[in-house]
Amino acid sequence: MFAQCVWKCASSLLLVALLCCILSPPAQAGKSSEDIRCKCICPPYRNISGHIYNKNVSQKDCNCLHVVEPMPVPGNDVEAYCLLCECKYEERSTTTIKVIIIIYLSVVGALLLYMAFLVLVDPLIRKPDAYTQPLHNEEENEDARSLATVPTPSGARANTVLERVEGAQQRWKRQVQEQRKTVFDRHKMLS
Amino acid sequence: MDQKGYRRGSYQSSTSDEDMVEIAGTSLDFSMTDDDPPLDQEMGGFSTYNGGGMNGTSKMMDFLEEPLPGVGTYEDFNTIDWVREKSRDRDRHREITSRSKESTWALIHSVSDAFSGWLLMLFIGLLAGSLAGLIDISAHWMTDLKEGVCLAGFWFNHEHCCWKSNTTFTDRDKCPEWKSWSQLILGHGEGAFAYILNYFMYVIWALLFSLLAVLLVKGFAPYACGSGIPEIKTILSGFIIRGYLGKWTLIIKTITLVLAVSSGLSLGKEGPLVHVACCCGNILCHLFTKYRKNEAKRREVLSAAAAAGVSVAFGAPIGGVLFSLEEVSYYFPLKTLWRSFFAALVAAFTLRSINPFGNSRLVLFYVEFHMPWHLLELIPFILLGIFGGLWGAFFIRSNIAWCRRRKTTKLGKYPVLEVFVVTAITAILAFPNEYTRMSTSELISELFNDCGILDSSKLCEYVNDFNSTKGDDLPDRAAGPGVYTAMWQLALALIMKVFITIFTFGMKVPSGLFIPSMAVGAIAGRLLGVGMEQLAFYHHDWIIFSGWCSQGADCITPGLYAMVGAAACLGGVTRMTVSLVVIMFELTGGLEYIVPLMAAAMTSKWVADAIGREGIYDAHIRLNGYPFLEAKEEFSHKTLAMDVMRPRRNDPPLTVITQGSMTVEDVEAIINETTYSGYPVVVSRESQRLVGFVLRRDLIISIENARKKQDGIVSTSIIYFTDHSPPLPPSSPSMLKLRSILDLSPFTVTDQTPMEIVVDIFRKLGLRQCLVTHNGKLLGIITKKDVLKHIAQLANQDPDSILFN
Numbered sequence: 004m005f006a007q008c009v010w011k012c013a014s015s016l017l018l019v020a021l022l023c024c025i026l027s028p029p030a031q032a033g034k035s036s037e038d039i040r041c042k043c044i045c046p047p048y049r050n051i052s053g054h055i056y057n058k059n060v061s062q063k064d065c066n067c068l069h070v071v072e073p074m075p076v077p078g079n080d081v082e083a084y085c086l087l088c089e090c091k092y093e094e095r096s097t098t099t100i101k102v103i104i105i106i107y108l109s110v111v112g113a114l115l116l117y118m119a120f121l122v123l124v125d126p127l128i129r130k131p132d133a134y135t136q137p138l139h140n141e142e143e144n145e146d147a148r149s150l151a152t153v154p155t156p157s158g159a160r161a162n163t164v165l166e167r168v169e170g171a172q173q174r175w176k177r178q179v180q181e182q183r184k185t186v187f188d189r190h191k192m193l194s
Numbered sequence: 195m196d197q198k199g200y201r202r203g204s205y206q207s208s209t210s211d212e213d214m215v216e217i218a219g220t221s222l223d224f225s226m227t228d229d230d231p232p233l234d235q236e237m238g239g240f241s242t243y244n245g246g247g248m249n250g251t252s253k254m255m256d257f258l259e260e261p262l263p264g265v266g267t268y269e270d271f272n273t274i275d276w277v278r279e280k281s282r283d284r285d286r287h288r289e290i291t292s293r294s295k296e297s298t299w300a301l302i303h304s305v306s307d308a309f310s311g312w313l314l315m316l317f318i319g320l321l322a323g324s325l326a327g328l329i330d331i332s333a334h335w336m337t338d339l340k341e342g343v344c345l346a347g348f349w350f351n352h353e354h355c356c357w358k359s360n361t362t363f364t365d366r367d368k369c370p371e372w373k374s375w376s377q378l379i380l381g382h383g384e385g386a387f388a389y390i391l392n393y394f395m396y397v398i399w400a401l402l403f404s405l406l407a408v409l410l411v412k413g414f415a416p417y418a419c420g421s422g423i424p425e426i427k428t429i430l431s432g433f434i435i436r437g438y439l440g441k442w443t444l445i446i447k448t449i450t451l452v453l454a455v456s457s458g459l460s461l462g463k464e465g466p467l468v469h470v471a472c473c474c475g476n477i478l479c480h481l482f483t484k485y486r487k488n489e490a491k492r493r494e495v496l497s498a499a500a501a502a503g504v505s506v507a508f509g510a511p512i513g514g515v516l517f518s519l520e521e522v523s524y525y526f527p528l529k530t531l532w533r534s535f536f537a538a539l540v541a542a543f544t545l546r547s548i549n550p551f552g553n554s555r556l557v558l559f560y561v562e563f564h565m566p567w568h569l570l571e572l573i574p575f576i577l578l579g580i581f582g583g584l585w586g587a588f589f590i591r592s593n594i595a596w597c598r599r600r601k602t603t604k605l606g607k608y609p610v611l612e613v614f615v616v617t618a619i620t621a622i623l624a625f626p627n628e629y630t631r632m633s634t635s636e637l638i639s640e641l642f643n644d645c646g647i648l649d650s651s652k653l654c655e656y657v658n659d660f661n662s663t664k665g666d667d668l669p670d671r672a673a674g675p676g677v678y679t680a681m682w683q684l685a686l687a688l689i690m691k692v693f694i695t696i697f698t699f700g701m702k703v704p705s706g707l708f709i710p711s712m713a714v715g716a717i718a719g720r721l722l723g724v725g726m727e728q729l730a731f732y733h734h735d736w737i738i739f740s741g742w743c744s745q746g747a748d749c750i751t752p753g754l755y756a757m758v759g760a761a762a763c764l765g766g767v768t769r770m771t772v773s774l775v776v777i778m779f780e781l782t783g784g785l786e787y788i789v790p791l792m793a794a795a796m797t798s799k800w801v802a803d804a805i806g807r808e809g810i811y812d813a814h815i816r817l818n819g820y821p822f823l824e825a826k827e828e829f830s831h832k833t834l835a836m837d838v839m840r841p842r843r844n845d846p847p848l849t850v851i852t853q854g855s856m857t858v859e860d861v862e863a864i865i866n867e868t869t870y871s872g873y874p875v876v877v878s879r880e881s882q883r884l885v886g887f888v889l890r891r892d893l894i895i896s897i898e899n900a901r902k903k904q905d906g907i908v909s910t911s912i913i914y915f916t917d918h919s920p921p922l923p924p925s926s927p928s929m930l931k932l933r934s935i936l937d938l939s940p941f942t943v944t945d946q947t948p949m950e951i952v953v954d955i956f957r958k959l960g961l962r963q964c965l966v967t968h969n970g971k972l973l974g975i976i977t978k979k980d981v982l983k984h985i986a987q988l989a990n991q992d993p994d995s996i997l998f999n
Contacts, residue, residue, distance in 0.1 A: 040357065046647040053363030053650065089648055095354065096549060097347075100331055104349035107332045111406075111449060118413050175442070179414065182437055186416040187609060187702075192435070193420045194601040194700065194818055 038095050041065035045088040051075050065092040264895040265935055268489065270436040272871060273821060273978055276525075276960030278937065279490035286484070310482045311495075315533050317478050318499050319540025322471040326506035326541070327548035329452055329463065329470075336456035337633045340399040341392070342374035364650050393625050396458075400621035401614065403457035407450040407703045408613040415446035419702040422447075422469030423522065424814040426500065428822045429472075430493050431524040432960055439469075439476035439496075447473070447704055454703040455633075458621055460695045462634065462709025468503035468522070469704075471541070475499030497523040498534040504777075505538035506545045507708075509560070513777030514538040520773045521811065524825060525960070559639035561782050565751045568742045572793055574726055574755065578719055579762045579794035583801025585714060586766020589696060590806055594813050597700045601817070609702040616697055623694070629680075629687040634713045637687075638760065641716040642782070644753035652676040653720075669746045670731045673724065681721060688717040700814075707810065711767045712760035719759020723752030754790070757782060762794040766802045769809035771795060816991075821982055829953040831988050836945035838952070838984045839966045839974035848974055850876045851913075853885045854920040858897060858930065859909040865890060874965055874972055875915050875936060882971045885915060887940035887963070888932070900930050942967050945974075949984070956981055 041064070043056045058070045067085035076084045185191045266282070268274055287307075294304035335351045344355035356369035375395040376388035411419050417438050429435055437443065451466045475495050479485040485492050500522045505514030515534045519526050600606045624630035629637055645654035647668060655676025656668075673681075695710045727750040730743045743749035761778045764770070775791045808816065815822045841848055849864060851873045864873065871890045877883040900907045906928035913930045914920055922929070942965045943952055955961060956978060963977040983994075 044648045055361055055363055055366070057358065057360055087647065095357065099548060100354065101347070101349050103328050103331045104335055107328065107452070114410060114414065114449065118409070178437055179416070182416040183412065186419065187412065190601045190606055192818055193417065193425065194597045
């Protein structure tokens, strides 16, 4: 029981560390110069057309007087003009965006490669048996649903890592086929 | 015993004699040799019946011995036994508390066990918030990818690409770094050919995204399609669907949700985000023994995870908790309320720190106007409520009809082709109209926006009178040509969205329907709002307007009408009440608008309920035949338990197991011949006195284990469920004791119990089956499926539509 506890603590710590790694880019990288700006929107005023001004200043300097340059109205009108303008301070993190998009694209790419592998390469490697048709709709082959449905511990202990991985992959494929039958063929769930 | 007297008595008292004959004809034997003494000394440990002090410790030893792996778990597509799970958790808690006094390590263990719930909520919030941030940022980028690409870095979407450069006031979208596809390919963006090229690229990207989504769903995780909320409701009521909340479903749902939303289909991501959050909850439960082994505790965690999911979808933590309470959860103890709030808050905070929208907002359409509204405006708000109710009822009917067609006809055989065709139609119809070309969230955000002097969109092109502008407070103005163009474009968009959503919701890609319903309502509300505004401007001398809306005043806010319309339509479809109002005012920050929102939500719910009883999620549950016992409806018929129980009049008698006279072979024969998931155990076939109830799965696992591990167990070994083995000649093979898997306290009702009470018992206790007795003898069994079929029969629905066991 002590070993189980240690394993669980280790996996929780690993998870927390992973989450911190994901979240730390936004925490660190907010302050590079291209990631902050003060945006002032000034509407049309008298015969001056509307304009948008951008400048990267800090939050305390984010007001009309610092950002709107060159000032289109003469000195005594500046206050009236600036009352119409609205200035907002905005921050973003380009690193976060880049990291997330690249993570997403790599996951999609990996899944596509795996799907291509399963469809094209896998049937050639393995000897054809009942479980190697991953993407086709299954025919209705009802197995005998008696004691076989109860999960019993497997007899032969697969010792090498490769055999265990293969065993896990076979089990997963069977599970996906069952799910596919339920959802797509028999329309029993998720119509 | 006077048997004749008993028989006479029974003929006089029973109402349907044929059922009772079997019982009344048996010999009534009150001798005590077959059964355990009624005051079992294991309970008190104080009597010395049959052997003395040793027996007092036997229960303790039975409890401490580890159960076989697999006993106490459930098969796929079965209902859990809430009572058993809850009592197991209480036992576990008692054991830990009693052991905590022994050593420091045990004390630490008990403290960490108490905190494990909060730690789990923290992890769920972090993971759900991170995934929601990933989904938001990727969806924004991919949506804009249909229109062009950023030269300064391909990972920027349109808004971020133009972040640094100076855009003009009137044309806020154009900047040199962002190139549309025609600009990239042809070198210029104007002209008919460029338009056609943009159109073509838009449709191609949309088709590519949706095809990729459906292929990934079909290839890796077929459970990742659809909204997920009906299935999660069923799971939370006690049903088991293995794999529905697993790792692969999580990964595929996250990835394909982004693809489906980016392809321009008329669907949202709120429902799937609830599914994603529940998957996170289920996966993280495996870190803690307390939640991994107990299905009832796990469902508490899933309720909290659902709250976290809605919280990150809308940026509304409180609304998320209320949504989980009202829509998703079946049992919601008060302890779950506080933990759900914690999980929702952590998730919202995580999402905010990832900052997907660049301005510390959680949701794209956060508006912050605070214009007052007038009491007379309640009339158009109620009109919007009626529209929302009507649309909700219409949508539910047509969507269910279409889904039923998909389930039963050949349409369901071509899911990939269906997605392709629907995406093609959506993309081709959506591109020409700028309000359907933009993503639905952007559309809603623009519709909620109140027009000020800083806005230059087409919807805000009013005729401005410059001399009378003072600050940001604009009066009601006459609509300029831009507004009229926007109005008919919005009307076309409304018609298109109303019809295309019917075919989109329920396809084999992750699809939610909060955002499309809100879009329909927002468009209708904005149209009505602009109409009211123009009416007030041109006819400010009418009696209804003259009191409060004089010329030059800013009285009508079309943005508010859009908000109220969105709430009305969402309420009409999902029939949410309190959670809807809370989500809407958390979205907008406008506490002044609670009354209009409530009025519209109530009206829409009344109108929709008058047309059809069920919300969209309950309708989908009924369509799929999930065994979900509706907790909100009253059972108002006068049937009795004996009308519902099995075996019926012409059926073979109830399959029972005796407590000490059946062999392993007999039990295996029963298991093979019947498919029931549990068997009552009686004292003997003649007396039919109830001992307990044993589950099929536990029997199978125990017998197989005994055959392999225990010596001497053969097919002719006797199985006994009593505490002490029945006396047998010494030459017989060794006997198998299976008392540990026997449930000694099954729930029973008498045959004369009204079904109202039986249904109430099933709902409140979460039972899976209930035994029926007559005069103390076992008569039959009522399962949850029988109750559901009975309710369906009485409501004139098809009782065979209840599919699962």
